[in-house]
Amino acid sequence: MRRVLASERDQSAGAKPGHRRGKSAGALPPVYRRRHYLTVVAFLVVIALIGAGNTENMYQISVFNNALTISVATVGLYFAYQLGGMFAFSQAAFMGIGAYTSAILSPDYGFVFSAGVALIVAAVLSYGLAFLLRNAKHMYFAIGAMAFAEIVVLVLRNWEVTAGPTGGGNLYGIAPPSVAGYEFPLPGDIFWFLLAVLGVVLLLSVLLERSPLRRHSLAVKAIPQVTESNGIDPRRSAMTLFTYGSTLGALAGVLQAHSLGTIAPESFEVGVSINLFLMLLLGGAGSLWGGVAGAFFLTWLPEFLRPVKEYETVVYSLLLLAVIVLFPNGIVGAISWLAEKARGWTGRKGKAANHA
Amino acid sequence: MSNFVALLFSGLTLGAIYTLVSLGIVILYKATGIVNAAQFGLVGLGAYIAFWASTDAGMPLLVSYLLSIVVMALVGVGLERLTYAPLRTRPVDSVFLSTLAGGFAFVGLIVLWYDAEPRSLRSLFGLDTVTILGAPVPKHSLFVIVVCAIAVAALSWAFNRTDMGRQVRALAFDRDAARLQGIAVNRLSIITFALASAMAGLAGILLGPVAALTPEMGLSPMLFAFGAAIIGGFGRFGGVVAGAVLLGLAEQFGGGYISTNWREIFPFAVMLLIIAFRPEGLFGGEASARL
Numbered sequence: 001m002r003r004v005l006a007s008e009r010d011q012s013a014g015a016k017p018g019h020r021r022g023k024s025a026g027a028l029p030p031v032y033r034r035r036h037y038l039t040v041v042a043f044l045v046v047i048a049l050i051g052a053g054n055t056e057n058m059y060q061i062s063v064f065n066n067a068l069t070i071s072v073a074t075v076g077l078y079f080a081y082q083l084g085g086m087f088a089f090s091q092a093a094f095m096g097i098g099a100y101t102s103a104i105l106s107p108d109y110g111f112v113f114s115a116g117v118a119l120i121v122a123a124v125l126s127y128g129l130a131f132l133l134r135n136a137k138h139m140y141f142a143i144g145a146m147a148f149a150e151i152v153v154l155v156l157r158n159w160e161v162t163a164g165p166t167g168g169g170n171l172y173g174i175a176p177p178s179v180a181g182y183e184f185p186l187p188g189d190i191f192w193f194l195l196a197v198l199g200v201v202l203l204l205s206v207l208l209e210r211s212p213l214r215r216h217s218l219a220v221k222a223i224p225q226v227t228e229s230n231g232i233d234p235r236r237s238a239m240t241l242f243t244y245g246s247t248l249g250a251l252a253g254v255l256q257a258h259s260l261g262t263i264a265p266e267s268f269e270v271g272v273s274i275n276l277f278l279m280l281l282l283g284g285a286g287s288l289w290g291g292v293a294g295a296f297f298l299t300w301l302p303e304f305l306r307p308v309k310e311y312e313t314v315v316y317s318l319l320l321l322a323v324i325v326l327f328p329n330g331i332v333g334a335i336s337w338l339a340e341k342a343r344g345w346t347g348r349k350g351k352a353a354n355h356a
Numbered sequence: 357m358s359n360f361v362a363l364l365f366s367g368l369t370l371g372a373i374y375t376l377v378s379l380g381i382v383i384l385y386k387a388t389g390i391v392n393a394a395q396f397g398l399v400g401l402g403a404y405i406a407f408w409a410s411t412d413a414g415m416p417l418l419v420s421y422l423l424s425i426v427v428m429a430l431v432g433v434g435l436e437r438l439t440y441a442p443l444r445t446r447p448v449d450s451v452f453l454s455t456l457a458g459g460f461a462f463v464g465l466i467v468l469w470y471d472a473e474p475r476s477l478r479s480l481f482g483l484d485t486v487t488i489l490g491a492p493v494p495k496h497s498l499f500v501i502v503v504c505a506i507a508v509a510a511l512s513w514a515f516n517r518t519d520m521g522r523q524v525r526a527l528a529f530d531r532d533a534a535r536l537q538g539i540a541v542n543r544l545s546i547i548t549f550a551l552a553s554a555m556a557g558l559a560g561i562l563l564g565p566v567a568a569l570t571p572e573m574g575l576s577p578m579l580f581a582f583g584a585a586i587i588g589g590f591g592r593f594g595g596v597v598a599g600a601v602l603l604g605l606a607e608q609f610g611g612g613y614i615s616t617n618w619r620e621i622f623p624f625a626v627m628l629l630i631i632a633f634r635p636e637g638l639f640g641g642e643a644s645a646r647l
Contacts, residue, residue: 087449132632138449139391143582144631147624150579154624158617165617270575274456281453313464320457324450325442 036206039289044199051195055188062187067299068194069255072201074279074291076248079208081277082285083217084241087142089273090129091249093149096268097122098250099257100162103174106258111177115254122250123243130239149270156265169265177258190259197255201248205288208244213237278320284330293331361491363612364605369497369566371604372504375597376559377574377581378588379511380552385590386528387548388541390448394435394455395556395581397462399574402428402557403564404466407477417480421561425554431462432553436546459574466571477564500562507555512593524548576620580604583627589637598639602626 047068054060073095080088098118105114133144156162157169177184177193184193208214219227220234228234257263275298283294302312327334377395384392402424409420439458443451481495515521523544526534535541560574567573580603587599603623610622630638 087452132628136631136635139452140586140631140635142452143579143586144628146579147583147627147631150576151621151624151628154618154621270579271460271572274460277453278457311464311468313467314461315464317457317460317464321439321454321461324454324457328450 036209036288037203040199040202040206043202043289043292044195048192048195051191055191058187061191063299063303065187065191065194065259067296068191068198069252069259070276070279070295070299071198071292072255073249073252074276074283074295075201075205075288076245076252076291077276077280078245078285078288078291079205079248080242080245081280083214084238084245085138085217085221086130086145086238086242086245087138088145088242088245088249089142089270089277090126090145090149090152090246091276092268092270092272093152094122094126094246094249095253095256095272096152096156096263096265097125098253099263099268100156100171100253101250102254103171103257103263104161106175111175111258112179115177115251115258118254119247119250122253123247126246127239127243129246130242134235134239146270149268149273153265153269156268162265170262171257171264172262174257174261174263176261177255187259194255194259197251201251202288202292209288213240217241275316278316280330281320282323282330284332284334286329287332290330290332297331357489358491359612361489362493363608365488365491365493365497365501367605367608368601369500369604370607371597371601372501373559373563373566374577374580374584374600374604375504376507376555376562377577378584378596378600379508379593380555380559381581382585382588382590382593382596383511383515383524384548384552385585387524388440388527388545389531390440390451390455391582392455392549392552393452393578394439394459394462395552396572396574396578397459398428398431398435398553398556399560399563399577400466400569400571401431401462402560403477403569403573404470404560404571405557406561406564407475407569408469410478417478421480424561425557428557429550429554431557432550433546435553436549440545440549441542459578463571470571472571474568474570477561477569479565496565500566503558503562507558508593508597515593520544520547580607580623580627583623583630586627586635587630587638589639591637592639595637595639599637 047064051061051064054064073091077088077091080086080091098121101118101121102111102114105117109117129145129148133141136144158165159169162169163171176190179193184190216227216232216237219232220237224234253268256267279294279298280291281294282297283292284290298316301315323330329337377399381392381395384390405427406420406424409415409423410417413420415423435455435458439454440451443454479494479496479499481499484495485492486495486498487493515524523534523539526537526539527541527544556574559577563573563577581600583603584596584599587602588595588597603626606622606626607619611619614622
């Protein structure tokens with residue numbers, strides 16, 4: 001009896017009646033519409049236009065590059081956490097796996113091959129982790145993923161291959177990305193490369209959003225027993241989504257390593273994963289765009305906070321707290337709520353006109 | 357032999373500290389049904405308050421320890437109001453993330469208050485050691501083990517013998533039925549939050565002389581405390597204590613006999629394997645179905 005009531009609480013909680021919490025972080029993301037492709041294109045064009053004016057400004061463009069890189073990781077987190085329901089506190093660790101694999105291989109094998117190997121390594125490891133923890137639910141998975149992430153950071157810091165004993169795991173002088181003989185040496189060039197990669201990732205992700213996988217995972221979230229009795233294995237969709245999300249994390253790591261040219265184990269600690277969660281929740285976990293919005297917002301926030309740099313952690317965490325408590329839908333949720341309001345307002349106006 | 361004894365005692369010391377953090381998590385889970393991820397911030401804050409009181413405010417060491425514990429209990433009340441009370445009807449996941457954010461807020465406050473530089477907290481016993489079986493064992497280690505044993509005894513007395521303990525047990529056993537019987541859930545959650553955060557503060561104070569004081573000093577103790585709670589199945593205190601000691605010993609013996617640099621890998625690996633293969637804990641538990 002207790003369990004039934006407890007699970008009822010858990011499910012009804014997301015869809016609580018009331019204002020914008022009706023579609024809270026716990027509720028289902030909006031139904032797919034064709035507009036998604038247009039949104040991807042519009043987003044890329046807008047970022048390209050803003051970025052094009054800044055390619056000469058090394059500092060500005062590196063902030064852009066950072067935001068683009070992190071977006072890849074948060075989009076991955078959206079799939080692992082929001083759709084897959086896995087508390088992927090290992091996201092930064094997979095970024096590290098991608099970054100180090102690619103950085104170590106690229107001097108001998110070139111960028112494309114080593115990036116490919118990095119993604120495969122991360123995919124295999126993340127599937128292995130998901131398989132190992134397949135019986136662990138929610139908190140247990142979260143704690144297991146944190147333990148995995150700590151292990152990864154310890155390995156990066158101590159292994160000979162990652163220059164652990166000699167350099168504390170810091171790698172320098174990683175070559176900038178180059179594809180088919182075309183190099184991207186300066187941050188201004190890397191910007192276009194990153195934008196293209198993010199575009200591909202977003203298109204792939206939109207395809208995945210249209211696929212049965214997403215429908216399955218939504219069904220698993222809403223009515224687990226019924227879904228299972230209809231022959232959909234809830235674990236399988238979750239594991240696939242976690243693997244996809246973690247591989248995107250590794251891709252972000254690859255991009256970060258090759259666009260910054262230097263990596264350190266500190267950039268892949270559990271705290272960084274928590275920051276990625278903050279971005280996703282701040283942007284709005286209910287949509288693919290939440291991750292992108294949050295990544296861009298939180299990469300720029302420190303620029304505004306620079307005069308009060310030491311307040312950063314406090315501001316971040318209180319912001320996250322405020323978002324969880326007040327705006328479970330994040331920035332994207334707030335925007336679509338406003339859009340709906342506006343539509344409702346114009347609709348009412350139209351109706352009033354009809355009456356008159 | 358002396359190496360073994362030294363490692364044994366340092367493992368037990370860490371185990372005792374993890375026990376305190378872990379029992380805070382377990383008690384809170386029993387009373388409210390949530391997993392509190394703010395413990396790491398509380399561990400750090402407790403240590404820094406004691407550091408401030410004993411150095412900048414110039415109070416005697418024991419007084420500053422006690423002051424820190426009292427302040428931490430109040431901080432726990434604030435934490436409950438801020439991160440748990442508004443989310444009472446939300447899924448457990450949201451509360452996990454909100455307490456995590458709360459924990460990071462404490463880390464940020466510590467950075468503002470002092471800075472990120474490592475500091476060291478004095479022990480009541482300084483650097484004195486006693487020789488046990490040929491091994492020098494710091495008196496502080498014995499002190500930690502004794503304090504922790506007293507805390508566990510007091511806690512299990514309160515949990516099994518007092519009215520409030522009975523109410524918490526009723527909540528853990530059957531939440532809905534207990535609420536229907538009119539148990540004051542609000543009051544209990546405030547009290548247990550205060551208790552859990554006082555325990556985390558105490559853990560921070562005891563950890564201070566063993567490890568350096570940094571704002572994020574509580575992060576791996578909290579992860580090990582989660583591990584201990586899982587090993588104990590979020591259930592009996594004995595299982596949680598055994599889990600915490602197991603992880604502490606794994607860290608010290610692994611570090612002592614295999615490799616110092618890889619020290620922390622051993623308890624994390626133990627945790628990962630237990631979550632993978634015995635998610636219900638080693639001693640039979642009740643939580644894995646609900647969390």
